[in-house]
Each structure stands twice: as structure tokens, then as C-alpha cells.
Amino acid sequence: MTQIPPQFWSGPVVAAALAECDLATILEEVRRANGWTQGQLAEAVGYSQSWVSKVLRGRQPLTVDQVREISIQIGVPLHLLRFGARGDDDPTKRRDFGKALALTALAGVALPKRPDVDETTAATLTSITGAQRRLEAVTPARELSRPAVAQVDLAGRVLGRSSRSPHADEIRAGLSEAAGFAAWVHADMQDTGSARLYYRRAVDSARQANHALLAAYMIGSLAAFEIDANDPLIGLNLLARARREIGERPPAIARAWLSSLEALGHATARDEASALQALSVAEAAVRGGERVAAPPWPWVFPFDHAKLAGYRALVMVRLKRPVEAVAAFNESLSSAQPGAKQRGVLMTEVATAEAMSGRYDEALYLASNALTVATTYGSERVLHRVKNFRRSYAGPSSGALRSFDERLHATLI
Structure with a gap:
């Protein structure tokens, strides 16, 4: 069995592959993590190199028993694949995995393998939304809108049958994230009515999950959407609500992000003094968060000086200070x-x-x-x-x- 650190299984690519039982991707990521050749991977799992090559290329169907056997060989935590011990799975599950994945792809989302809800359900939902987010940067929004809406519906159905479960709040948070992504996709399509609808659902679900940080994040995202739609006063009012939601001692990343959005809102409203003051607050928050190892969820990446420079550039464009805007853009793009x-x-x-x-x-x-x-x-x-x-x-x-x-x-x- 290989020795792989626990954080490997929570990485975005691996988490999405686990959610979909995509063993080919899992095997390839394990191979890369260990620096193995394809032959060494084959030796580790106990099959021939040609057979492993077909699996990696998606040309070799697998049974449940084969998936379980290979997973044990390379150290995949079986509960992440939603498998139990040998012999406790339903005979109807012993089907070709290629057919199962094909049906999943047609559905647009990866469905949980069992109707029950456990400690892995919310993580599975979140990993699916994460995979969709990674696709968004290079995929037309219209191609993602149906899967994004289907994911919101799926999360809602899962929550409906687990509202009394001890995991209900985690699932509500997953629903909030899915709705927030659906809002973003519709905003990219300039479908403002649908975007606002999904942002409201994202905020409501976060509040029902008793997750103040997530609620503030979704309200801030809606505020950014309104500012981008040239409604800065609405955006600034929403940002004030986000601050009330988050409390008096928010994480540094929340202060930096919300202050940057406030700067953009004030600049769009042509209030130069307030915009520059908000940028100063954001700068101080970025400095205060430099020693934090990782940002709290729902943030994925740190809010660093490069990101702040990007917001500063947008502010300077709206304040009609082009020299400072171009300099800030250069600073931002040189780092990210x-x-x-x-x-x-x-x-x-x-x-x-x-x-x-x-x-x-x-x-x-x-x-x-x-x-x-x-x-x-x-x-x-x-x-x-x-x-x-x-x-x-x-x-x-x-x-x-x-x-x-x-x-x-x-x-x-």
C-alpha cells in the first residue's frame, strides 16, 4: 500500500474524482504524487501495465470489486468512495462502472451512490460544485447553466430528506455554495433576474445553516454583482449588511475583500475620498492576514497584495486616474x-x-x-x-x- 498524506484526498482534482468514482483520474494523480512511471503504478496495483494503461485511457471497464481492490492497494479511503466492507453492497451495484459514469454525465451532476445521508454527503456536494467552478474559467456559461441548476436542485432534494439529520447544516451550506455558483453563471450570461434569484437562495441557505461567514460571503457576492451592474448604492447597502452578518471580529480576508468591494462601490458612485479610505482599510487587512496559512472556507485562495492591486486598478479607472490604474494592473498581473x-x-x-x-x-x-x-x-x-x-x-x-x-x-x- 502506498503512503499518501491525508490532505492529498481533499485536493480539488482528487476530491472531484472521488465524488464521481473516477478511478482513472485517482490513479493518475496517485502516480504523479509518487513520481511513478506507468509501469510502477501497475506494479503497485497488481495488474499489467497494458491493463492499467487502458484504465487510464477510459477503455477498461471496472467492476465494484476491482475498484475496491485497487483502492485498497493504493490507499484510497474507501468511505470517500462510499463503499463498505466486502459483501455488504447491493448486488445491483455490481455493474460496469463505465455505464454508471456515462449515466452520471448525462444527468449533469454526480449523484450520491445511496439515498442515505452521512458525514460524506456534504463534502460530495461541495466537491461537485468545486469541479464546476474549475470548469467555469474556460467554459461558456450556457454550457454550465443546466448542470449548475441541476446541482442546486440535487442539493435541495438531499436536504429535503435529511432536514432532521445531524448533517443538515453542512448540506445547507453545500446548497448555498451551489446556489452561489449558479448565480455567478447566470451573471456571466447577463441573466440578471436569475442571478439575483440564486444569490438570494444562497444567502438564505447560508443563514439557515447558521454559517455567518458563508452568509456574509454570499451577500458580498451579490453586492459585487450590483456594483458591476452600476448600482453602487444598492451594493454599498448590501456590504453594510454583510458586515453586520459577520460580526465585529471577522477574519482578515473578509475585511480585505469587503473593504475592496466598498472601495469599488464608492468609486463607481464617484466618492473619491471614501474609495481611497476603503482601499487603505483593505491594505491594512491584507497585511494583517499575511501570516494566516490558509483562508477560511468559502474562500479558496488568499486575498493577497496582487488581488488588492487588481481592485485598486478598477477603482482608479472609475476615479479617472489612468496612470495609477495601469500601474496597479501591471502589479496585479505580474503576480497572478x-x-x-x-x-x-x-x-x-x-x-x-x-x-x-x-x-x-x-x-x-x-x-x-x-x-x-x-x-x-x-x-x-x-x-x-x-x-x-x-x-x-x-x-x-x-x-x-x-x-x-x-x-x-x-x-x-
Whole structure:
């Protein structure tokens, strides 16, 4: 049996594979973690290299007994795969795993293997949402909307049959996260009504779970959505509610994030003094959280100086301070590489800053690249930003502008 640290099984790729009983992915991740060749992996599991190769390529169907045997050989905690001891599983489960996974894919979500609820149920739901989040950066929102909504429905059904379970609050938190992701997907589609509906469900579920930090996170996400929709006063009121929800001593990451959103809200409302003050508060919170090893859930990544620089750049664009905006963008992008769609959003912001500085060719070049992102990934959110850039563009007419307009019009029709 291999010796793998416990945290390996909670990593995003492995957790999603466990949720789907995707043994091929689990085997590949174990191989990488140990630095093995494919032959060494085959030796560890007790099968031939050619057989293992077929499994990794998805061409070798597996029985439940084979999955159990291989899992024991490489040290997979069986409860994470929702298996019991040999002999206690229903005979109907002894089916080809390839067929089971195919049916799961058609359903759009990975269903729990048994109708009962236990300590692994909430983690399974959360891992599915996590897998969807990882796909979001490079997948058109319309392709993710049905699975995202199906995941919310699934979590709701699981909660419905476990409302009196000791694990109910954990499942409510999983439902909140699923609803928050569904809101984000609909926001990317510019379906504002559905986005608000799912954000409200996310907030309600977090409150019912008695998870103040999660509730504040979802209210803050709704506030960011409203600010992005050019309703800064609504956004700022929501941020005040998020602070009340979270209490007087929130984690540093919550203070940094909420203060950054407040800065953006004040800047959108053209309140420069309040925006700069909020940025100062966020900077102090980032410094205060530098010694924290890992952020608390639902945050996945630390809120560091690079992320703060990204917010500072957005604030400076709205305050019409282009030199500081471009400098902040450079600081942010030198430390972190955002996903494709987020990069498209940022390019429109940098394009606006460049246009303010009179560098019109550079601005149009960036806006054109953002338009490419919008069409490639089917992001209505990025396309909306590109249209806003064009509406505010006050530069001279040029060949570059005519070319940009032709591309934009072709995209719209």
C-alpha cells in the first residue's frame, strides 16, 4: 500500500474524482504524487501495465470489486468512495462502472451512490460544485447553466430528506455554495433576474445553516454583482449588511475583500475620498492576514497584495486616474494570472484606462482581444464590458476603430 498524506484526498482534482468514482483520474494523480512511471503504478496495483494503461485511457471497464481492490492497494479511503466492507453492497451495484459514469454525465451532476445521508454527503456536494467552478474559467456559461441548476436542485432534494439529520447544516451550506455558483453563471450570461434569484437562495441557505461567514460571503457576492451592474448604492447597502452578518471580529480576508468591494462601490458612485479610505482599510487587512496559512472556507485562495492591486486598478479607472490604474494592473498581473474570462474583463478595464491617457491604438487593441475572449468563451459579461468600452470611447476615428466596430457588429448580429 502506498503512503499518501491525508490532505492529498481533499485536493480539488482528487476530491472531484472521488465524488464521481473516477478511478482513472485517482490513479493518475496517485502516480504523479509518487513520481511513478506507468509501469510502477501497475506494479503497485497488481495488474499489467497494458491493463492499467487502458484504465487510464477510459477503455477498461471496472467492476465494484476491482475498484475496491485497487483502492485498497493504493490507499484510497474507501468511505470517500462510499463503499463498505466486502459483501455488504447491493448486488445491483455490481455493474460496469463505465455505464454508471456515462449515466452520471448525462444527468449533469454526480449523484450520491445511496439515498442515505452521512458525514460524506456534504463534502460530495461541495466537491461537485468545486469541479464546476474549475470548469467555469474556460467554459461558456450556457454550457454550465443546466448542470449548475441541476446541482442546486440535487442539493435541495438531499436536504429535503435529511432536514432532521445531524448533517443538515453542512448540506445547507453545500446548497448555498451551489446556489452561489449558479448565480455567478447566470451573471456571466447577463441573466440578471436569475442571478439575483440564486444569490438570494444562497444567502438564505447560508443563514439557515447558521454559517455567518458563508452568509456574509454570499451577500458580498451579490453586492459585487450590483456594483458591476452600476448600482453602487444598492451594493454599498448590501456590504453594510454583510458586515453586520459577520460580526465585529471577522477574519482578515473578509475585511480585505469587503473593504475592496466598498472601495469599488464608492468609486463607481464617484466618492473619491471614501474609495481611497476603503482601499487603505483593505491594505491594512491584507497585511494583517499575511501570516494566516490558509483562508477560511468559502474562500479558496488568499486575498493577497496582487488581488488588492487588481481592485485598486478598477477603482482608479472609475476615479479617472489612468496612470495609477495601469500601474496597479501591471502589479496585479505580474503576480497572478486570472482565468480567460476574467482576463477579458480586465482587458476592457485596462483599455478604458489607456483611452483616458490618449493611447487609443493600445486601447482598441486590448478591447479587440477582450472581444475575442467574449466570443471564444461565450461570455455575455465580457461582451457587455466591451460594449461599454465602445460607448465611452471618445478617441479619433481611425482604421483600427473601424476594424474594431466591424468585429463588434458582426458579433452582435
